[in-house]
Amino acid sequence: MASTTLICDTQPWKDLKAHTEDIKKTHLRDLMNDKERCESMMVEFDGMFLDYSRHCATLETMDKLYKLAEAASLKQQINRMYSGEHINSTENRSVLHVALRAPRDAVINSDGKNVVPDVWNVLDKIKDFSEKVRNGSWVGATGKPLKDVIAIGIGGSFLGPLFVHTALQTDPEAVEFAKGRQLRFLANVDPIDIARNIAGLNPETTLVVVVSKTFTTAETMLNARTLREWISSALGPSAVAKHMVAVSTNLTLVEKFGIDPNNAFAFWDWVGGRYSVCSAVGVLPLSLQYGFSIVEKFLKGASSIDEHFRSAPFEKNIPVLLGLLSVWNVSFLGYPARVSMESNGKGVSIDGVPLPYEAGEIDFGEPGTNGQHSFYQLIHQGRVIPCDFIGIVKSQQPVYLKGEVVSNHDELMSNFFAQPDALAYGKTAEQLLKENVSQHLIPHKTFSGNRPSLSLLLPSLNAYNIGQSNALLGCLSSWQAMNIELLLKVLFGASILLTSGELSWVRYSLATQVRKQLNGSRTKSEPVEGFNFSTTTLLTRYLQASSDIPAEPLTLLPRI
Ligand SMILES: O=P(O)(O)OC[C@H]1O[C@](O)(CO)[C@@H](O)[C@@H]1O
Secondary structure (H helix, E strand, O other), rough: OOOOOOOOHHHHHHHHHHHHHHOOOOOHHHOOOOHHHHOOOOOOOOOOOEEOOOOOHHHHHHHHHHHHHHHHHHHHHHHHHHHOOOEEOOOOEEOOOOHHOHHHHHHHEEEOOEEEEHHHHHHHHHHHHHHHHHOOOOOOOOOEEEEEEEEEOOOOOOHHHHHHHHOOOOOOHHHHHHHOOOEEEOOOOOHHHHHHHHOOOHHHHEEEEEEEEOOOOOOHHHHHHHHHHHHHHHHHHHHHHHHHHEEEOOHHHHHHHHHOHHHHHHHOOOOHHHHHHOOOHHHHHHHHHOHHHHHHHHHHHHHHHHHHHHHHHHHHHHHHHHHHHHHHHHHHHOOOOOOHHHHHHHHHHHHHOOOOOOOOOOOOOOHHHHHHHHHHHHHHHOOOOOOEEEOOOOOOOEEEEOOOOOOOHHHHHHHHHHHHHHHOOOOOOHHHHHOOHHHHHHHOOOOOOOOOEEEEOOOOHHHHHHHHHHHHHHHHHHHHHOOOHHHHHOOOOOOOOOOOOOOHHHHHHHHHHHHHHHHHHHHOOOOOOOOHHHHHHHHHHHHHOOOOOOOOOOOOOOOO
């Protein structure tokens, strides 16, 4: 085992450790009053707006975190990644998912070779193939066009493409391109999942894409053999050539399986499975469903974040800030943070040295207000769990009913704006007494607050923004390869005692205030008033960016 200096032995780490004592004496209620601090904790890039002022951190904390990043040679590590060095030391490989979405004329080397032309050869091949399938010039064994696609794959060969498909499924532009087509994903080895996947599909009009980096994964290969049987028993063995294609780095095994190598779409060992959505793994099934032009926008969004991650100074670099805040929350304040469990669920440093702290990471979330009806009680009252709230300015599918105070999206966003302050401020016994709450209910309705969160506001959820979000999370995962997030310590697992159902009460009172404000601003141009600096900034930005949304209800319904 190699010996190494762990980051916890450096001076910046020790300084941060000492600094936690100062932070423990603060409360977000007071920190949020410091306008200069809040203003410095807002960053904008390419339409994205990040507000991390509701983290239990001061400007001094941030300075100390930047010093920690220097001690961890973060800038050099980022440069090493982009220049194709073998920063994946366990597999002795480059980590070059950024090359998958680089512009055609970019130069990114791996082992002395510019890999960008290879990337574009495959992208061009996907464009050509998907256009043929979509316009009906590639037909199945009985001459019928292939309108449905089943993508078989698991782990990274499934989750990324499913994420993008889920987000695109309601994007009006993508919906137009997907008319008459279906994309399904088969991952689990349970035969029930096969039954669900093929239900209602006709082998004559179905194309199966087998996605596997290694082409050896047990679940994927059994599912692939099963669907091969489904096709050949209905249409004869020769139909496989027309109805099955593959995405893999192992083209020899693809051919052995019986898929024509001409119908195989390659990627490379420098693409980690969990970052592979921007390779043929995601690009092929998504192009078949939505057309290559939509997927190209997704790749451009991702590329924009890559450039930002590489070049922006740490204070303005959204992925770097998110990563540093993760380290601060988990390794210093002892909170379980937003982490990536597959990449970072490890117990040793990059050199194989056991970490002198726990590293078992837990990540969970829910869309919209669902979480408020399941686990937010824990977040408000139980252990401290830093939260990331991601909001969208313009809904993909606006609804605004006559007789309603605000549109459905404004209703959703009222919660987006209210929750972070509910978590930060809590509710004191004094406030409750002033509100004439009965004495015996006060312990149940009191919330300590001081719960960290950040708010990320995106302009909309189109293919480009989905690419940005995907790359943002990918950047965080790639910290693992740089041995940064291995600093993370997660404390989780003690028993949780939940006895009160009063959480929704806090949230509703704040959400009501936001709803009223949104209505007043939209219908009577009322200025944003009565909120702290951070919420005022976010609300103003939201209202300005969505000012073209009609102020009056139009009984708009979803357009799907
Ligand atoms: O693409 P493959 O080789 O089938 O592997 C599937 C998944 O299995 C893993 O290797 C391990 O879970 C992932 O990294 C990968 O995404």
